[in-house]
Amino acid sequence: MNSTKVTAIALFAIALLLLSAGCTQPAATPSGTTTTAPVSTTPSLGTVGILYTQGVGPMPGLLATNQVDGYIAWQPVVEAGVESGIGQVASYSKDLPPAGKWSDHPQNVFVVRQDFYDNNPDFVNAFSALNIASDQYITDHPQESAGIVADWLAGKQNFTYGNVSVSSVTAVNNSIPTIRFTTEPSDAWKGSMNDFVQAQIDLGSINGFLKNGSAGDKESLLYNFTPYQNAQAIIATKNVTTPPVIKDPVTVGYLMAVDHSALFVAVKDYQYFNDTYGIELKPQDPTKAKPDVADFIVNGQKVAEVHLVSASAGPALMQLAATNGIQMSYVGAPPAIAAIDQGIPIRITYPIDNLGTGLVVTRGAPVQDWQSFAAWAKQRSDAGQPLVIAVPGKGSIQDVMLRYALQNSGFATTEVKI
Template sequence: MNAKLLASIVALLALALLVAGCVSEEVPATPPEDVQGEVGIMYTAVGQMPMLLSTGQVDGFMVWQPLVSVATVSGIGTVVSYSQDLPPAGTWNDHTCCALSAREDFIAENTDVANAIAALFILAGDYVRDNPERTAEISANWLYGGADMTFGDVTISSHDVLKDSIPTIRFTTAHSPEWLKSNDEFILALKDIGYLTGTLKDASNEEIRDMLFDFTSYEAGRAMVDAGEIMTPAKLTEPISLGYLPSDHDAPLFVAVKEWRYFNDEFGIALKPRADVPGKVEVADLIVNGVTVAEVKLVLGEGGAPLMTLMSTDAIQMAYAGTPPAITAIDKGTPIKILFPTQTEGSGFVVAASAPVTDWDSFITWVGKRSAEGKPVTIAAPARGSIQDVQIKYALQDSGVVVKEV
């Protein structure tokens, strides 16, 4: 990432901190020399976005899946760009999103269990990529009970939405150079604006990576998967609590539980639900080579930050959530490590289906026309400082558009 690009991201982060729900003092942005138009950004709950779009209260929205697919499947919206394709080209390839994190004491005291769980999620990620339709069905049932989704006057099948959504998310557990660089650059930007005030503030890049990541469980899990044999850990006397979020970004977890027989028969490892229920599961048993190793409580969280709070008090030992809240928690001294990514990308920018827009260039042309008519385009975004907020602001700035919060 070049210096100009980093400087622009730093300026944007001063307006919108990377970690959702955390707000900084606003810093006036410098208007671009070649102004193409103006766009207003409205911050709102993501569940309201389809209704706001369908009723004409906004002209578009930037959000994570499956809300992007809600717009396209219902016919109320058109995808302008998925997150990885936003300008400048190549900026957001394989960008950081969700990961599996764990408390350091849990890893140290239960290394073999952590390795086995890593192996299971590696296998589950493979399953999701190979079986997108079955994954969509499982996710729709887990998240929505398989019922229709209703947004104002718009009602659509949750199964159809998830079938459209799942293929747009890059499910991977590999800590690729691109993924690592994405985390490095965000950390650097946060340091430059003075947001990091704890353990990461004055640390070098190498020291930061040491504080953030522990890939040993992933490497051990990967080796067991490649060898075709999962080592049986010693039985735990206490339950494990694993937090997760209500999003199809967590599809590998849902698949691991709902397809437990497949994983048990094919690989000798499974998360077997205690209750045979059609939707979400709250308690499962980790079984390795026929041995019940541990009881696993699945804790549904409201967001990444609340899950990190639960981690700090040892209410949960592992979390399936975004890397930004994990980074913030580590900076504040929470004794956790990011073990490996679980997916990257998976967000998108949508405009109303009636708009004369088919791609980013036609969107910018439309923005200019609307601005000239005195009717600036308004789009909705998640909480100020979310990764989606940062991405859309930077893309607009790069295209010569003035951004105003409304």
């Protein structure tokens, strides 16, 4: 598939997203008992407006020009709002209600089309080993990783959002400690995914294959942990099977977010991973700050050309997965689960990171935590001027967590436009 075709597919997918506006619901319940508290069915404290921006890029500018009262976003946009002086953190996602529920919540996962895995298991296993190694590298070398990520996201120049500009290196440095980079699909992780499923059921967002199926059926639809298990063995032994050559380019989706640093680090420091594990994702043009084509090389042999495609939010990535425009993707857990719920033939293979979302409000607001945010929201609603919070996309993890927290706290939400 050539670059022109990928671009065309991406544009079509994003256009389709804008029409459908719904491909980011969260996870389904694989197994175990959920403990998520039900949302309020009769909100009484007031109303909060939600503005969907289809991506995080406009958010700081909207806050700086007083068009919104806050935004909920992934990193580094949370830290960019703080560093620029336009905002302050009201709450990180781990502290959203119900209390203690989201203390180590899933954020992003790695998904693979099942047909692609069936035809190319050794490739997916080796790529997964690279992800595991890269996540560990970020944990062990956060400052070096911050420089790599800042280069990818902004060429180490300032992040600029309209009239808001901040140091990319500083913002990424401050972002990394708010994220837990992990690839382990532990029982606790699956339990937290269950909580997201129940939250989405309570919000009325999951209505497809995953809503009423048995626990076993849900788990088989959601997950394929075989690549993770095989990749763990590769990391432990540093012995990787060279996959058969794939003739057509393999396309991998991602977001311009610190959450997806595993990809950026793997590409930018390809020599380290080659020297350590015999696996590299080597950019064809290493001078590019954000490479879009790389060679996947195992044991010194090129086995595939990999095209790297970014999107504004998870919905666009999952629409690309639906049309086979991408075969693998780094994506938020809710968009992945929504896609599976709707019958898109992907499987979640392992986590990429936990945490990493934050609610930012205008600087000087009477807010220090969720409780004071709720009090502010009630005050504004009572005065007939409900708060307006920007959200990157309908059904995104940020949308799910904010709406659930608000309804759990007794607030109604309404979609607004500006």
